Amino acid sequence: MARPFARERQLAISAVRRACALTDSVFNKLVKNETLTKGDKSPVTVGDYAAQALISSMLARAFPDDPIVGEEDSKDLRVEEGRALRERIVELANEAINAPLIDGDDVAWGIGPGQTKKTDEILDAIDRGSHEGGRNGRMWTIDPIDGTKGFLRGEQYAVCVSLIVDAQVQLGIIGCPNLPLDLSKPDSERGCIFLAIKGQGCFQLPLNGPSEALLRMPAFTPATLSFLESVEAAHSSHSTTDTISTLLGITKPPLRMDSQAKYGCLARGDGGLYLRMPTGVGYREKIWDHAPGSLLVEEAGGIVTDSRGERLDFGLGRTLGENFGVVAAGGEVHPAVLKAVQQANSAKAKV
Numbered sequence: 423m424a425r426p427f428a429r430e431r432q433l434a435i436s437a438v439r440r441a442c443a444l445t446d447s448v449f450n451k452l453v454k455n456e457t458l459t460k461g462d463k464s465p466v467t468v469g470d471y472a473a474q475a476l477i478s479s480m481l482a483r484a485f486p487d488d489p490i491v492g493e494e495d496s497k498d499l500r501v502e503e504g505r506a507l508r509e510r511i512v513e514l515a516n517e518a519i520n521a522p523l524i525d526g527d528d529v530a531w532g533i534g535p536g537q538t539k540k541t542d543e544i545l546d547a548i549d550r551g552s553h554e555g556g557r558n559g560r561m562w563t564i565d566p567i568d569g570t571k572g573f574l575r576g577e578q579y580a581v582c583v584s585l586i587v588d589a590q591v592q593l594g595i596i597g598c599p600n601l602p603l604d605l606s607k608p609d610s611e612r613g614c615i616f617l618a619i620k621g622q623g624c625f626q627l628p629l630n631g632p633s634e635a636l637l638r639m640p641a642f643t644p645a646t647l648s649f650l651e652s653v654e655a656a657h658s659s660h661s662t663t664d665t666i667s668t669l670l671g672i673t674k675p676p677l678r679m680d681s682q683a684k685y686g687c688l689a690r691g692d693g694g695l696y697l698r699m700p701t702g703v704g705y706r707e708k709i710w711d712h713a714p715g716s717l718l719v720e721e722a723g724g725i726v727t728d729s730r731g732e733r734l735d736f737g738l739g740r741t742l743g744e745n746f747g748v749v750a751a752g753g754e755v756h757p758a759v760l761k762a763v764q765q766a767n768s769a770k771a772k773v
């Protein structure tokens with residue numbers, strides 16, 4: 423008998439491979455006016471929109487009854503000023519949809535030569551991602567480019583997809599086109615996929631190859647521990663993590679990296695800890711920024727909580743609710759890390 427979620431797994435790998443090829447090619451051709459600034463001041467590029475359209479249309483063909491929680495929507499593309507951007511996105515999405523089938527692809531997902539879609543179909547595919555989330559049933563999340571700021575700098579970013587069933591993440595996948603397969607060998611082949619299915623483990627695959635390696639987080643001690651965090655100090659407080667690492671006696675400098683590539687790196691042992699500490703009140707973490715990554719780490723033997731030690735709740739809607747940060751760490755160091763996080767936060771609260 424096939425393993426649970428075998429078809430979802432095949433589709434997810436196929437969609438992420440295609441989307442990574444798209445974003446990688448966009449980066450090499452991106453021109454200045456192909457990036458917008460959204461209402462929350464964050465950037466979005468033609469690559470984000472086209473990749474969401476691609477993944478969403480593949481999911482809609484394979485699992486037509488499943489709702490999607492996607493980061494992007496087509497509002498800014500449907501107006502007259504959005505015409506040039508819209509045309510470019512339709513062109514890019516169709517290029518990706520029409521690319522030849524490779525091993526694992528299925529023509530039934532609406533991909534392969536001769537599957538060109540009209541403008542309306544592309545915009546509607548983007549907007550399938552407007553689901554509100556919630557506690558019951560199946561839903562997919564799509565973050566077509568996570569770490570758009572890293573993408574624009576030519577650094578790390580990730581194409582991220584997850585399947586959530588009754589608020590539990592069952593499948594998480596992230597594609598990282600710029601990430602070396604082995605971080606200790608910066609010249610090693612670049613391009614990784616991290617994939618986890620609940621109860622089936624966490625794997626790394628080369629972006630363009632079939633071999634897969636099972637990942638287990640190694641055990642860390644304070645002497646060997648190093649931590650991962652965002653490049654952007656506006657997304658995670660570097661001063662709070664500095665205090666926490668001092669409390670833990672960590673001597674190695676932080677490994678700063680954009681996107682959920684951090685969760686993939688943690689799962690394969692590039693550091694034993696990922697900290698994301700709120701920079702202020704008001705921001706709510708998005709489920710598509712954590713659902714795939716948190717499963718990767720849990721399936722590799724790690725623990726993911728907020729700073730109170732609570733599991734992340736993916737059943738509250740499009741966001742995680744009130745922001746208490748994220749503490750992801752190896753199973754054996756997580757309790758000590760949590761203690762240090764709480765000590766740092768209470769010291770901060772007294773100031």
Ligand SMILES: Nc1ncnc2c1ncn2[C@@H]1O[C@H](COP(=O)(O)O)[C@@H](OP(=O)(O)O)[C@H]1O
Nearest residue numbers: 567568569570571652654656657680681705711
């Ligand atoms: N003030 C804030 N605090 C925490 N996260 C934020 C934030 N503003 C934006 N983000 C999120 O941080 C994500 C990038 O994560 P990281 O900092 O780990 O690279 C962004 O994803 P996108 O790039 O998909 O928009 C965005 O959703």
Ligand SMILES: [Mg+2]
Nearest residue numbers: 464465493570
């Ligand atoms: Mg964004």
Ligand SMILES: [Mg+2]
Nearest residue numbers: 565568569711
């Ligand atoms: Mg994101």
Ligand SMILES: [Mg+2]
Nearest residue numbers: 493565567568
């Ligand atoms: Mg994004």
